[in-house]
Amino acid sequence: MEAVTIENIIKTYGKKKEVLALNDISFNVAQGELFGIIGPDGAGKTSLFRILTTLLLADSGKVTVDGFDVVKNYKAIRKRVGYMPGKFSLYPDLSVEENLNFFATIFNTSIKENYNLVKDIYVQIAPFKERKAGKLSGGMKQKLALCCALIHRPSVLFLDEPTTGVDAVSRKEFWEMLQGLKQLGITILVSTPYMDEANLCDKVALMQNGNMLSINTPEGIVNNFSNPLWAVKSSKMLQLLNELKATDFVADAYPFGEYHHVVMKDISGEGSLQQFIQTHSNTIIESKIVKPDIEDCFIALMKPLSPKGENGEDKHKMKVNE
Amino acid sequence: MPVIQLIILPWAADYEVKNIKLAVVDQDHSEYSRQLINKITASGYFNLAQYAASYNQALQQVEKDKADLVLQIPNSFEKDLVKENEAKLFMAINAINGVKASLGGAYLRTIIQDYNKQVRTEWIQFPRFSPETQIEISSSNWYNPLMNYKYFMVPGILVILLTMIGMNLAAINIVKEKEIGTIEQINVTPIKKYHFILGKLIPFWIMGLLVLTIGLFISYLFYGIIPVGSFITIYVFAAVYLLAVLGLGLLLSTYSANQQQSMLLSFFIMMIMILLGGLYTSIDSMPEWAKWITRFNPVSYFIEVMRMVVLKGSSLADIKYHLLKMAGFAIVFNGWAVFSYKKRS
The missing domain is CATH 3.30.70 (Alpha-Beta Plaits)
Structure with a gap:
């Protein structure tokens, strides 16, 4: 079954629709796949993610996530996707633990219930659990944000540029975590401007100026x-x-x-x-x-x-x- | 901060004009003119700034802002008064500060009239009854016998403080989440819109009631004001009022893109609400269109209710229409805020 299907998505910005952010994009992501969207800044990655997470309405086209339509069944989608925006967007004045607790509560669950899912990541930030989220280092913030996006056991995870502005070691660790999550059967869509990260994905889509240039496995792209x-x-x-x-x-x-x-x-x-x-x-x-x-x-x-x-x-x- | 404001403001927000600088041009130098000047300065409202030799000299003092009022006593003052039974005085008022000018003029007029009467009673022994019939008015001020302006300013200022705190806090709140991006994370969760708005509303509501409690305590401590009516009436109305004001703040917050914008908006609206709220100027003396605006101004209702309860001891039954209208405001503003807060764009 396809976890995400996208058909002919067009999104424009501006009053006269003069800015074309997404130009007739179609692709599918299979269940349990680690799907990378690679593209420079301004390629349309974030617009695409916002459409997929029901935050933005596309001008035209059809999108389903986990079998649900993003326009009609957005409520069902919100219950089963995890989204980590590119900008750190947890409450900086809440502590690590409070943030996690807060997001668990919003999703009607508790840390205990899904602890096994976030355990591997959470133990790394657990020594700082009393610290305010705003005072964490970049890598720690990303780990916490990933924990918060995972706490309700989502079936599809959207990560918008999770490794931008993170040091090389933390980036490597982060990708190892994603591999671990993939083993649990979670479909992961990740966008990144770093091309070297493409090799770590099952499938890669290359985006530029709102167009999809190529969708293939990393090996397939190299062989071409x-x-x-x-x-x-x-x-x-x-x-x-x-x-x-x-x-x-x-x-x-x-x-x-x-x-x-x-x-x-x-x-x-x-x-x-x-x-x-x-x-x-x-x-x-x-x-x-x-x-x-x-x-x-x-x-x-x-x-x-x-x-x-x-x-x-x-x-x-x-x-x-x- | 609000505590300090409540302690300081009522002392400064005084309607009585004191320390009016008076320049006298006494060209008569008679006993009567001296008596008149004595009477004026003894009233406590006027400071004799200068004895000027000529009107022009006095006017120069006005230009230099050393005098607010010029009283010219012509050289025939005593003679005219005694012989012709009437005398003329000339009064020039610096009207740059309108309140000071009109009140100062009125005070001076009253003093002179009083003096006039005094002079007359000195002379007229016969006939026993004054040939002119005089209507004498004696008044008693109900609900505030000593006309202590603090009694009616303090409840009003308390309302303003409550409004400012409630509205500003609410106005910058959702927009702050927009700025730091946390709203993105919230929007993808299944949380309901009204849950989100309520979650924003309740902490500020509790805080507002806390501020009200502190304010009432201070008004007792510093001004000895104990509401004649019951505290329950005040709290019931304040509870509904806070919902309305916070709702308005949240509404601004949902429409604004950044904190600056929402602060400026709330500042602008607050200014109108305060000036048209009946705190400083009576609503009854406003033009018809302004009265219409005050009908949509929650502040004016709360100030009225506070004064009614604190000074007159009105009960819940007396303010039920105010309460109903306020509940209406609360429902409209909050409903609108929930409606305009969109989880997707």
Whole structure:
């Protein structure tokens, strides 16, 4: 059974509906799936989450969560979803324990009843349970917010950018917690601007400017990346980048760590690159063929707004040549 | 804060105008003119600021704000008074402060008339009965025999304080949740709208009644005011009144996007409610349209009821129409607040 179904959702803002936040989006999330929505700021992630959690009405389209329609049966949905907004939104002047108690009470349950669900997370913040929620560190706040979103044993969990502004260690811990929750059969939708987190999801949707660019498993997305990819390192990196972009066999070149990643237009480009490297052998330190990771795929998907293909890439190239 | 306000404000909010600065231009320098001036300064309302030599000099004092009132006694004052049985005085009033001007003028007029009568009784031995018939009025002030203005100001100020605390607290409350984002989390819960509004209402309601208790205690402690009517009447009405005011505050809160907006709105509404509430000016003397506004002003009802109960000892039966109207306000404001608070946008 599908936990979430979304059909042709359109959402606009502004009096004249001039701002298109979600442009005809459709996808499904299966029960028990950890579904990631990746996209830059302003992609429409939060609007989508607010529609899914019945806080916002879409202009058109049909959405069901856990089998219930978000417009007609919003009351039923509110009882069975957990939502963690991107902004910390627990009561800062209540203590950790009071916050948890408060949200348990609102959902007509108690901490005791569902303690086994939040136990693994709660023990980490339990030493601070007397502390005011507003005085917690960023990572602790996220853990508490997750506890509060879980306390009524939701069947679907919506997490809007839970790891934004959280340190690397806490981020890792947070994702481990999500894996644990997945084991309990909870469907989780999580949005994030960090591409490296995509690998941790069962399925990833890439969003940009209100459009869904690609929905696949992380492996599927990587496998779809067919163009040869090289990493090149030089003593004059900026000059190299500009020269690479000016050649006709390169589809895209961008900085990637200490290397430049060079995407070839097709397989014959590799030979051309070898020649290029030889002519610039005095500056180029290292070059190697690399396996694309998910970040390369997203960069390739995001660059041309239209679905990838020769056409889109040409457009992009033209822009660079200008 | 409210306690301090209640202690300080009634002393300052005094209708009586005292310390009016008087400049006298006495061109007569006679016995009668001196008597008149003595009488005026002895009244306690006037301070003799200056003896001016000429009217122009006195007027300069007015310009410098050293005098509020100029009384000119012409040089023939005594002569005219004795010979012609009538004399003329000239009075110039600085009307920048309207209240001071009209009251000061009236005081001075009364004193002069009184003096006039006094002079007459000195002279007229015969005929025994005054040729002019005179109507003398003696009045007694019911419910506040000494016309102690504090007795009727303190209950009114108490009402204002209660209103300010209740409305401001309620007005910034829901909007604060909007600002810090907690409302998002609440909105996805199955909590009912009226539960949410009630949850906001009840703590402030209890606090308002607490403030009222403190206020009544202070008015006893500092002003010796013990309501003639029963405390139950006051509390029953205050309970309903607080519901109405808090409802209005919550209503503003549901419509505002941020705390600044709702504070400004509540400040604006409060200003109208206070000025049209009958605390400082009598509602009866307002123009017809203003009277209509006061009919929709909860503050005016509560001030009236407080004065009725505290001074006159009115019972619940006497204020039942006030109570009914207030209940109406409470239902409308709170109902509207529940209606306008939307859990989804």
